[in-house]
Amino acid sequence: MASAQSHARRRAFFLVLPLLAFILITFVAPIGQMLHRSFHNDGFTMHEDIGTGVRTPIMTNLKAWFDANPAGTEPTEEAFAALAADMVVLRELKAPGQAGTRINYELSGTRSMFTKAARQAKKLEAPYKDAFLDLDKDWLNPDLWRVMRDASSAYTFNFYLAALDLTRSSDGSIEKVNENRQVYVTLFTRTLFLSVLITFLTFVLGYPIAHLLATLPLRYSNLLMILVLLPFWTSLLVRTTSWMVLLQSQGVVNDSLVGLGLLGDENRLQMMYNQMGTVIAMTHILLPFMVLPLYSVMRPINPSYVRAARSLGATSWTAFRRIYFPQTIPGIGAGALLVFILAVGYYITPALVGGADGQLISNLIAFHMQKSLNWSLAAALAALLLGGILILYWLYDRLIGIDNLKLG
Amino acid sequence: MANGKNDDAFVVFDRVQKSYDGETLVVKDLNLTLPRGEFLTMLGPSGSGKTTCLMMLAGFETATHGEILLDGRPINNIPPHKRGIGMVFQSYALFPHMTVGENLSFPLEVRGIAKSTREEKIKRALDMVQMGQFANRRPAQLSGGQQQRIALARALVFEPELVLMDEPLGALDKQLREHMQFEITRLAHELGITTVYVTHDQTEALTMSDRVAVFNDGVIQQLAPPDQLYETPQNSFVAQFIGENNTLNGVITAIKGDLCEVKLDNGEVIDAKPVNVSKVGERTCVSIRPERVEVNPARLQPGAHTLKAEVLEFIYMGDIFRTRLRVAGNEDFIVKTRNAPDQVRMTPGTQIDIGWLPQDCRALDA
DSSP, X not given: OHHHHHHHHHHHHHHHHHHHHHHIIIIIHHHHHHHHHHHBOOTTTEEEOTTTOOEEEOSHHHHHHHHHSOTTOOOOHHHHHHHHHHHHHHHHHTOHHHHHHHHHHHSTTOHHHHHHHHHTGGGOOSSHHHHHXXXXXXXXXXXXXXXXXXXXXXXXXXXXXXXXXXXXXXXSOEEEOOGGGOOHHHHHHHHHHHHHHHHHHHHHHHHHHHHHHHHSOHHHHHHHHHHHHHHHHSOHHHHHHHHHHHHSTTSHHHHHHHHTTSSOGGGOOOOSSSHHHHHHHHHHHHHHHHHHHHHHHHXXXXXXXXXXXXXXXXXXXXXXXXXXXXXXXXXXXXXXXXXHHHHHTOOHHHHHHOTTTXXXXXXXXXXXXXXXXXXXXXXXXXXXXXXHHHHHHHHHHHHTOGGGOOOO | OOOGGGTTOSXXXXXXXXXXXXXXXXXXXXXXXXXXXXXXXXEOOTTSSHHHHHHHHHTSSOOSEEEEEETXXXXXXXXXXXXXXXXEOTTOOOOTTSOHHHHHXXXXXXXXXXXXXXXXXXXXXXXXXXXXXGTTSOGGGSOHHHHHHHHHHHHHTTOOSEEEEESTTTTSOHHHHHHHHHHHHHHHHHHTOEEEEEESOHHHHHHHOSEEEEEETTEEEEEEOHHHHHXXXXXXXXXXXSSOOEEEEEEEEEEETTEEEEEETTSOEEEEEESSOOSTTOEEEEEEOGGGOBOOGGGOOTTOEEEEEEEEEEEEOSSEEEEEEEETTEEEEEEEEEOOTTOOOOOTTOEEEEEEOGGGEEEEEO
């Protein structure tokens, strides 16, 4: 009996094995790798030859000096000598760019100092301090030495600090970055605000549609359902581009308003390349994700509930508020959670119609992935986003309860 | 209860018509008057218009023509929540997100009744249906019969004078249904409320009602107390629909006073009581109740017909025996006999003589 059961269990396990492997390879591994990258960057400690795959530790002399001297120590001749020795290694490995880039993430304009020093590495002679200062005055910058000290260990939380507009001062304490360089917190706040707004708008627009879908006779509701699903079947790019056609200042909406005389030609509404464009286009695109869970919850609600409430003396508004609406809350929760999570991570639409102030945090993540190539910062931003969503999910569970969620 | 002037016409349907599509009438020219305190059942097959009538009375459908009066007031333009009619739904429609107590509290809250009075009324209503301990349960935690009781209590808690019930016992098993039939009639009479009850179950209609309105095709076929309905059906639809019924087809050959002569299709001639047949030569459907047929020739009363019959099937049903016979070409002629010590159990294949009194035999429309 027991052996038959364990046999059945083993067989069931083999059946799900491909799925497990798939999830592991496509989901857990990349996310784990990404999260790891957010607090681990070995650009200043390890060099890997692309051709041979040989891994060589770099900046070892400097690391030894950092280990021997506490943080905040003025760089001595000894320190510069270590740096010079490391520069020779960097030059041989053709790795000064890599090391410089790592430092440049936290202190811009420093990458060229590394490439320049490495180029001259062979010619550097004692006293090394003066030799370096001859190359660039900035070699004495205490911030540079602080950053190099942090980077000499592969594990760091500085990317998280950067993602929250924070930095370490030269003595190692945490402070805010310059006001004109604070971008991420503003963007996180804006992303949250716009996502809440979009979720609310999809709810306001989607609730009546879902109700209609659930109560109309089948042949009409099928047609309406096709209209709701139609956006799903058209390419996201096409939909976003059509919004551009509609919303731009010489677009259909503005032309119609001007044509009707409701708007002066010179007062054309700016509905694109700003937050408004992002909100309008994303509300439209995410609407089905609100309508479908709502519909799936409303469909089975027996119309006799509302009738019963009416016969018991409730006005149609009271019947809706006290009887119908509470029964749709699981659908509202599911739809709102779905739309909100999708909106928080949305990328293409804000990139196309958002302009400067309609950008969301994902656009910045993409920027760090593709343009600045600061993957660690991108990973830290993504991790913060993920953490934020998990917290909201937890809150939702505490307040409404996940078992109340009904996706369909 | 004291309002004298309307006690005989508490609910009135006055030439009411209803059509959903503007072409076919679901309810055709309905006239119905209900005295206060009566338990009236609307009985009929599905699609006969009985539920539509109930919905018009509750206010969920509007009459296409005619007027409905409640206590002398026309209510066509009064929305359902102002009619003050209690209603029990087929699916019970207990609000799933509320406890039993909250369900009962709802009609009182929307009427703005104070909390202390509310609690008292809820308690009384729950005790009335013997569900006093269940106030804090959710509907989903109750059995079908318990939900039924709660639905009843909720329809009665705000003390309406008129209660409508739309097949409320349809989802219950037989024993529970019989018990609830008794409970509902008891409550209705104790509280003196007027009840309109819709069902397609004729036993339910017969056992519970003061009067039964048999619906078919949007028309009331007969409106009568249960015993009259069963014993003197006015047309062959009612005869077929209420209780078990044997029919023999034939042609009227003579009408003499309160009896007529019918020539059955196999050539035999019998006497019957003409009900809604009027002229000689008309086709008729003669109806005889199974329990009015006598299979023991010794017990036949004077003046009874006798016919030859062949036993086709004998079914033992405990309290009665149900025997299927071939009579005058009809192979579905049923006879019911009491399971008495001296009763014979007939064997299939035997030829017997059966008989009945001409006045128990009704000639109806074919």
